[in-house]
Amino acid sequence: MTGDGKRHPTDALAEYAAGVLDAPEQTTVETHLVGCPSCRAALRSWTAVAAATVAPVDAPPSSAPTVRAVLTRAAVAPQAPPDRKRGIRFAAQLLRAELRLVRPSVWVASMLVMACAVAAVAVGDHSAGATVLSLAAPLVAVAGVAGVYGPQRDPAFEALAITATSPRLVLLARVTLIFGYDLALAVAASAVLRLVATEMGLVELVVAWLGPMTLLSALSLVLAMWIGPNASMAVATSLWLLRVVTVSVPELSDGWLAARMQQIWVTSPGTLAVTLALLAAAVALSRHRGRPRDGWYRPVAW
Amino acid sequence: MDTGADAMPVPDRLRSRWRSHGTASDVGGPSVPEADDVLLMRVADGDPVALAALYRRYGGRLFGYLQRYAGDRMVAEEILQDTLLAVWRSAPRYAGRSGVRTWLFGIARRQAHNRLRVQEPRALPLDGLAEWADPAPGPADWAIANAQGAAVADAFAALAPQHREVLALAFAARVPHGEIAEVLGVPVGTVKSRLHHARVALARSLADRGVVEEMP
Numbered sequence: 001m002t003g004d005g006k007r008h009p010t011d012a013l014a015e016y017a018a019g020v021l022d023a024p025e026q027t028t029v030e031t032h033l034v035g036c037p038s039c040r041a042a043l044r045s046w047t048a049v050a051a052a053t054v055a056p057v058d059a060p061p062s063s064a065p066t067v068r069a070v071l072t073r074a075a076v077a078p079q080a081p082p083d084r085k086r087g088i089r090f091a092a093q094l095l096r097a098e099l100r101l102v103r104p105s106v107w108v109a110s111m112l113v114m115a116c117a118v119a120a121v122a123v124g125d126h127s128a129g130a131t132v133l134s135l136a137a138p139l140v141a142v143a144g145v146a147g148v149y150g151p152q153r154d155p156a157f158e159a160l161a162i163t164a165t166s167p168r169l170v171l172l173a174r175v176t177l178i179f180g181y182d183l184a185l186a187v188a189a190s191a192v193l194r195l196v197a198t199e200m201g202l203v204e205l206v207v208a209w210l211g212p213m214t215l216l217s218a219l220s221l222v223l224a225m226w227i228g229p230n231a232s233m234a235v236a237t238s239l240w241l242l243r244v245v246t247v248s249v250p251e252l253s254d255g256w257l258a259a260r261m262q263q264i265w266v267t268s269p270g271t272l273a274v275t276l277a278l279l280a281a282a283v284a285l286s287r288h289r290g291r292p293r294d295g296w297y298r299p300v301a302w
Numbered sequence: 303m304d305t306g307a308d309a310m311p312v313p314d315r316l317r318s319r320w321r322s323h324g325t326a327s328d329v330g331g332p333s334v335p336e337a338d339d340v341l342l343m344r345v346a347d348g349d350p351v352a353l354a355a356l357y358r359r360y361g362g363r364l365f366g367y368l369q370r371y372a373g374d375r376m377v378a379e380e381i382l383q384d385t386l387l388a389v390w391r392s393a394p395r396y397a398g399r400s401g402v403r404t405w406l407f408g409i410a411r412r413q414a415h416n417r418l419r420v421q422e423p424r425a426l427p428l429d430g431l432a433e434w435a436d437p438a439p440g441p442a443d444w445a446i447a448n449a450q451g452a453a454v455a456d457a458f459a460a461l462a463p464q465h466r467e468v469l470a471l472a473f474a475a476r477v478p479h480g481e482i483a484e485v486l487g488v489p490v491g492t493v494k495s496r497l498h499h500a501r502v503a504l505a506r507s508l509a510d511r512g513v514v515e516e517m518p
Binding site: 011014015017018019020045046048049050051052053054059060061063064066067069070071073074 | 350353354362369375379387476477478479497
């Protein structure tokens with residue numbers, strides 16, 4: 001009853017019965033047991049439980065055939081299906097995580113600009129629909145994409161620098177998200193305009209902005225990674241301003257500049273090739289993310 | 303002190319690494335964490351010999367756990383193979399956050415759940431046992447201590463899965479309570495109380511079968 005006067009080692013009895021205590025703990029329990037009938041009874045019970053648990057267990061299958069079977073299974077059944085499933089789930093997870101990091105103002109502002117463009121066409125000259133969209137959509141996209149990259153714009157930049165997910169993948173997810181959203185907005189705007197201004201074809205509308213939008217976005221992405229988001233915004237909007245004035249200022253609409261602009265900002269194999277090249281450059285640049293000191297990436301505050 | 307072979311002082315870290323070729327005079331601890339690490343690293347490198355060694359070291363205890371948990375030898379063998387396959391594949395991802403043994407039992411448990419969830423729709427009620435967990439020895443202890451082998455096996459099979467599992471880990475696999483807590487993802491206190499509940503449930507199960515008198 002009294003034991004050795006100390007606390008009963010009730011909690012240790014099960015482990016003592018299992019034989020997993022280390023030597024000093026074991027000694028403590030044994031010393032106590034000598035003078036404590038109630039703990040001895042409890043131990044008998046744990047010993048019986050242990051025996052009940054262990055007794056019917058058979059010997060495990062022998063090593064060699066088991067290992068051989070496992071290796072055969074590993075070779076015969078590659079992990080592909082669960083891997084792919086995990087890949088899709090991972091991509092979805094990544095997109096969802098990035099969705100939370102993009103500030104709500106980005107979504108709202110993009111939508112407002114597109115809505116304004118649609119409204120301007122709807123109340124004004126319907127035939128200007130394609131031109132207005134081709135001017136508005138690239139600007140919306142470039143604003144979103146330029147802000148995708150860089151410490152100043154990214155509340156999670158520090159955290160991202162130490163995660164296992166590759167920066168390229170994160171960048172890709174974010175650009176996909178924002179560009180996808182802007183693309184959807186532009187398509188929706190085109191569809192609305194098609195309803196309002198029935199003389200325009202939907203394809204015609206989309207072709208008007210698709211090439212310029214992707215080219216300008218890719219350019220602004222590369223610039224954002226190379227010289228920083230603010231500078232990228234400045235350069236891309238300046239370029240775009242040139243395009244806008246050639247359309248909107250009558251005195252400039254017939255000159256050399258206007259001709260060049262119409263060659264560059266179209267949906268054509270040429271612009272597509274340039275866009276792809278710029279994207280490849282962006283991927284290459286993204287490798288250097290998280291190591292701003294090596295000169296490739298300068299987090300400028302111009 | 304009395305280790306004549308180890309005349310030179312050896313750092314503890316190296317000593318445990320050498321334990322696989324260990325001298326007989328080594329202090330016999332229950333686990334060899336660092337040698338396990340090395341073995342697992344070799345498994346990660348695709349060494350089948352290391353996998354076999356790991357199996358020889360832990361196969362018995364894993365199988366004990368799985369057999370008591372699954373309640374069937376054939377099923378346990380399948381789960382054991384699944385476990386070894388998962389170990390073979392995920393060894394490169396072992397990060398050392400838990401001990402190798404804990405990691406192994408964690409994998410075995412996941413594989414068991416994968417198989418058993420499909421096979422066996424078991425949901426035994428705990429019938430309010432949580433309220434009368436009594437750590438002091440009582441009638442329950444007499445019941446178990448005096449029961450016979452076959453009857454106990456029957457009563458064991460009738461236990462709730464959580465009870466079978468915690469008993470299997472503690473006694474068939476001889477995993478210390480701290481590690482059981484890690485494997486199950488619960489606090490150590492929960493492991494201890496779950497064990498007590500399991501013991502009481504086992505005694506009650508025996509009494510229900512009329513195998514033993516409640517009190518001597």
